[in-house]
Amino acid sequence: MLLLRFVxxxxxxxxxxxFAAYALTRNTRYLRWGWTVLKVAxxxxxxxxxxLFLERVL
Numbered sequence: 001m002l003l004l005r006f007v008x009x010x011x012x013x014x015x016x017x018x019f020a021a022y023a024l025t026r027n028t029r030y031l032r033w034g035w036t037v038l039k040v041a042x043x044x045x046x047x048x049x050x051x052l053f054l055e056r057v058l
Contacts (some may be wrong), residue, residue, distance in 0.1 A: 006050050011041035
C-alpha cells in the first residue's frame with residue numbers, strides 16, 4: 001500500500017509539472033501528457049480505494 005501511495009503521489013506531481021510546462025511554453029504536447037498522466041493517476045487512485053473498500057468488506 002505504501003508503494004501504491006508513493007506511485008500515486010509521483011503521478012500527481014508529474015501531471016502538475018506537465019501542466020506547468022504547458023503554461024510556460026504553450027506547447028500542446030505537454031498538455032496532452034499532463035491529461036494522460038492525470039487519467040492514469042485517477043485510475044490508480046480508484047484502484048487504491050477499491051482495494052481499501054474490499055479489505056473492509058471482506
